[in-house]
Amino acid sequence: MTVPKNPYPRVTVDTAAHKVEEADAWYMIGLSGIPSAENQGHTSNAGFVTTGEGVVVYDALGTPALGFELIRRIREITDEPIRYVIAGHYHADHIYGLQAFADHTDARIIAQSRAQGYLDSDTARQRLQQRRDALFPWVDESTRVVHPDEFFDDEYRFELGDKTFRLLHAGPAHSPDDVLMVVEESRVVFAGDIVFDGRLPFLGDDEVNTANWIDRLDRVQGMSPSFLIPGHGTATSEAVRAVSFTRGYLQDLREHMGEAVEEFLSFEEAYARADWSKYEGVPAFAETHRRNANAVFLEMEAAMF
Numbered sequence: 001m002t003v004p005k006n007p008y009p010r011v012t013v014d015t016a017a018h019k020v021e022e023a024d025a026w027y028m029i030g031l032s033g034i035p036s037a038e039n040q041g042h043t044s045n046a047g048f049v050t051t052g053e054g055v056v057v058y059d060a061l062g063t064p065a066l067g068f069e070l071i072r073r074i075r076e077i078t079d080e081p082i083r084y085v086i087a088g089h090y091h092a093d094h095i096y097g098l099q100a101f102a103d104h105t106d107a108r109i110i111a112q113s114r115a116q117g118y119l120d121s122d123t124a125r126q127r128l129q130q131r132r133d134a135l136f137p138w139v140d141e142s143t144r145v146v147h148p149d150e151f152f153d154d155e156y157r158f159e160l161g162d163k164t165f166r167l168l169h170a171g172p173a174h175s176p177d178d179v180l181m182v183v184e185e186s187r188v189v190f191a192g193d194i195v196f197d198g199r200l201p202f203l204g205d206d207e208v209n210t211a212n213w214i215d216r217l218d219r220v221q222g223m224s225p226s227f228l229i230p231g232h233g234t235a236t237s238e239a240v241r242a243v244s245f246t247r248g249y250l251q252d253l254r255e256h257m258g259e260a261v262e263e264f265l266s267f268e269e270a271y272a273r274a275d276w277s278k279y280e281g282v283p284a285f286a287e288t289h290r291r292n293a294n295a296v297f298l299e300m301e302a303a304m305f
Helices: 064-077 098-104 113-117 122-134 210-222 239-262 267-273 285-304
Strands: 025-028 046-050 055-058 082-086 108-112 150-152 155-160 163-169 179-183 188-197 227-233
Touching (some): 046 064, 055 064, 064 098, 098 108, 108 163, 188 239, 210 239, 239 267
Parallel strands (some): 055 082, 108 150
Antiparallel strands (some): 155 163, 179 188
């Protein structure tokens, strides 16, 4: 199985591909924490499915070097051509790996249509510069935001080999363009960042919509996944538990912040009076929880006024 010569800085963090039992699906697990030189930007998950006629990839990781590492892991398992890469959503920790697929494969990149709001935006340019500073040399002046080859709106269904894939718009939730990928025969679900397992989610996007997010989590629950691969955290056959944790956290935030907005409290007052003790020991609490609470406070405030 031929892999092109690596043109990127060497990746030394763990990028092992783990197989889903009784399914032609694999996944890579990112490290907990914010992207940094220590973790080389490897903080998100990604995965792929073999079909007998080609490979379908979900998400591409947070640097071109990691995207290339994902290609290398695929080539350790199969020589099937990489036919599609599905962009779970256009956030920096998931998209710079697309560059490796655009430059070294013939894969077609598919994204949800609301990703167009991010492409070529000031937000995209500012985030890329921030990553160049924080993740050099894995993100540098040659790193770029790769545009998709194709967009879809609500749902996109295709068959490849012996598999049927269904892409569903799950946003606006964590982001405007969240995408779920369902492998219908095995009921393996790639949930992207609407599910975080084993750590608190990040709600920092200006367009976060927690009401819709909860609705989409209920939709995932109704699919009865045999295996769930979240955007961050542990992949699991216990989909109900993982979805319920994310849902419960969002519901708690909405309840506490919603009551505070109705009582015309400030965010500081709302945050101080709520009991967050059951989440204090969960990974990413210190990094994300206060920002999450503030994001939901602003969301509830905007909905009321």
